[in-house]
Amino acid sequence: MENQWFVIPKPVHAARIRLICLPYAGGGVRTYQSWAAQLPDGVELVAVQPPGRGGFMGTPAYNDMTKLVNALFNAMSPMLDRPFILFGHSLGSRVAFEFLCQLQLRNQRLPELFIASGSNSPDTARTKLPTSLMSDEQFIAELQRINGTPAEVLANRELMSILLPLLRADFHLADTYRFTGSVKFPLEVHVLGGQDDEDVPLENLSNWGRFFKKNVHVHPVSGGHFFIETQQSEVIALVRRLLQTWQISVESKHLIQSAQKLHR
Template identity: 40%
Template structure:
């Protein structure tokens, strides 16, 4: 697969299944780098790299869900060419649900499972403060409070000038996208940080989006527990996709 949209850090053509990984707002495929040597041999990891980050840094970031899904669906043949599953963290969880819904609508194969991490259910409107349109200084302050952007990046004017358009675009999707409620015929496993102040009570509403088994695993951490518990998360995924 030559598209910059999909990064396969360790090609595994003999794998039985692909796990497509969707990062959080402002995130790039590097957030999953620790998984590369820890995924089971039956899994080929594929990191989703949307415009505005990584090797696509010079491309304008997308600021609405419909265009994100349109780009992903352009590669529907690759997405569905062998059994697959989705993992998403925060905004990435909602993108994975939207993509699975679109595949279902087009009568195409759907993921064997969705792992939804640190995200409210996508059919629930956010009750939190709208971030993407804040004035520059307030936006930076909110990013600092979210604790997902490294301090050295926040303090670099040059880096932030590059990243602000991407971050505003991603947060616009996160702030505004509300999915049509559609129960998918596939299991959903939700990961949640017990101290996550960003995700509210809508975490439990994920069970309304599946006709199959629903599971919830809680970690003792905040919104970005995925960094602290990377080994535990990939271990659970390995077990469930074995």
């Protein structure tokens, strides 16, 4: 079932649930690949790989959110044949949110949980100079500031000349996207935030709750904006707990249903 749009590092036969993970701006499947071996039994990790990276390196990256999400929906539909959880970091959270909007609009299966990581709520207005409009020099300086790209990559002019179109397309998505609609998903939302993230203050993370009917849970994580890389074990431990809680909940429901059938 694997195609260019996603990578399954450790296929799970008859998986009970899929964890679908979307990357941050400029990121790819590498962030999530090592997670697969650390997830509970029965969980299959699906790492989304948008055009412009990995096996999609020769394909231009999307700079239009609607086109990206429509293409993602078509590619990911076969993966929605069983329970799943959506996880996205930074830009990935907003792409995941728009994907969720499409699922509800098309009356498709919704995720069991929605996990937003390192991102302000989708209705947050941008107040800073759009990164995608900066000169190459300013753009690279901003990448250095947010500390999401290795210094040796930023210093490699030949490599950066290859990566800049992808990075600019992704940052254009991040700069121009803002959700202005009205929606309430019948889901629980968990939001992860870096305690030292200057661009995504912890006090703003509860705003994600505006779009969900069930509880919003905010989880502070040590580190800055890219805590998903620097504090990987902490993030995976949290994700494992959420998956285990879901599994216990499902098993409890099955036991209650079985007991009810016996007493009829």
